[in-house]
Amino acid sequence: MFLVHLFLVLAGPLVGSFIGLLAIRWPEGEPWVARRSVCRSCERQLRWWELLPLLSWLALRGKCRQCGASIPWIHPACEMGGLLVALSAWAFAPEGTILLSCLFGWTLLALAAIDLRSFILPDPLNLLAALLGVAMVWWTRPDAWAEHLIGAAVGYLILFSVEITYRLMRGRDGLGRGDAKLFGVLGLWVGWTRLPDILLIASVSGLLAAILASRVAGDDLKSTTAIAFGPWLALAGWIAWLTGPLLVSGL
Ligand SMILES: [Zn+2]
Incomplete structure (x- = not known):
């Protein structure tokens, strides 16, 4: 079970990163998969190492490398949220529910992020x-x-x-x-x-x-x-x- 827990904790920030994209793209009706990530200020395509959850944000000090625009707070917040969901589920989820708990927690995180930005809770x-x-x-x-x-x-x-x-x-x-x-x-x-x-x-x-x-x-x-x-x-x-x-x- 330790490996499952570890996997979920490592997956947390990645799932959070996807949730951040969802929170920005869903309310605008944009496709939220199958599109390369770009800086929304200068339209430059982001390199893979600029997309590492939390680490890239820290390394870039929260700014675009080219135009210096601030990276929207929703990204690091959701990445941190994804990690916290996995860690708190590891510590407190009822016996035998770790996987379902994480999926539930990440869905709640997505609902919260979208509602915070756009005042909608998608059906x-x-x-x-x-x-x-x-x-x-x-x-x-x-x-x-x-x-x-x-x-x-x-x-x-x-x-x-x-x-x-x-x-x-x-x-x-x-x-x-x-x-x-x-x-x-x-x-x-x-x-x-x-x-x-x-x-x-x-x-x-x-x-x-x-x-x-x-x-x-x-x-x-x-x-x-x-x-x-x-x-x-x-x-x-x-x-x-x-x-x-x-x-x-x-x-
Ligand atoms: Zn930029």
Whole structure:
């Protein structure tokens, strides 16, 4: 098993590098495979040694070798994220789920990265995370279908009703439908008992990040400030999956 774990950790930054490309190309409708990587500022084709996850970014000090344009932060962030998913899965994933956990974590990372940049949570990625969840329950806890299916339904319905209520009361969109789908997927993975944990961690971390971001930008946080909730849901879901029932639901 050690070799499998090691392989996943080495694959992490590479998968993260692919996720970074996805986050930039998907929302623009560009083909995200079968195209050489170029600097988006000077269009120069990048050499293989400029595409090594994390190492190239460090060696190039975050800038294009030719035009000096900053390499978008999403690249090193996703490469680091891909590595952290593999390392945290190695340390904390429930017995016998390391591979499915990594695939789940990387899918969450892709959802988070795309939502952060473009405020969308693509359906195909939510579906992929759901299918991985079905495989996980099927193989590792076939006697707990009820808990996980109820989690999926309740998770979806909670954020769906928040979305509808907000629209009725404020006359504009607060949450996207993708958030409800993602919360349903997370409920499928962790079961309905852990949904309060996820909501608490996601709300607190999302709010802190929004306050921090508005401080850095130098203006006040307004009720109309657009905040992507998906990344915080994804992070909270990942934490809930890797920890036992220690938080709200364990009290
Ligand atoms: Zn350049």
